[in-house]
Amino acid sequence: MSEPFLLDSNFFIEAHRTSYPFDVVPSFWIKVKELVSNGKIISIDKVQKELLKNNDELSQWCIDNLPPDFFKDTTSTIANYALLSGWVYSKSDQYSKPAISEFLDADEADAWLIAYAMTNGNQIVTHETSSPNSRKRVMLPDAATPHNVSCIKTIDLFRVLGVKI
Known part of the structure; x- marks a missing residue:
């Protein structure tokens, strides 16, 4: 797995809501723009659709700060x-039928993120954690691992890239 790293929508959502709000940690968002x-x-x-x-x-920040080619087409x-x-x-x-249906919902990003990473050799950056005994939800890391796709957290991404904020 190599760069570029592939971001799940919760990279942005969790950062905005809890870890790195715009008004408290603007340096995080400046660094995200630099990494882009x-x-x-x-x-x-699919992540773009979820964010917008x-x-x-947050949706306005994405419109204002992320170039159109940041969000890759998943058709391939x-x-x-x-x-x-x-x-x-x-x-x-x-997994329950509703869990499978939700995971494969064409508008949900998780399965598409994994498929994109399988196709292009990316690591996924997500806040989801493995829950291998879950019946109610297919967690992204649990579906990614059997397909040789690794998932890391935001802090791990920053460490790998040597990012300081």
Whole structure:
């Protein structure tokens, strides 16, 4: 797995709501813009849709600060999305039908993030944690790991890239 790192929507949402609010830690957001400019981080079209669905301060920041090519098209990942679909359906003894349906919802980003990473060799940056015994939700790390996609947290991303804020 290599750069650029692939960001889940919760990278932005958690930072905005709890860890690095715009008014308290503006240096975080300046650093994010720098990482985008340097091609160190990217995301996908499904994450963009999740981020822009709320007409709030975060969605406006994304519109104002993230270039259109930051959010990559997922069309080319359909073959790996199909593999991932087969995998999650094979786990129907573990996951409930609603959990599988939610994971494979075309508007939800998680499965598409994994498919994109499978196709392009990225690591995913997410705040989701593994919960291998969950029946109610397919957690991103639990679906990524069997497909040789690793997930890291924001702080790990910053350490790997040597980022200081």
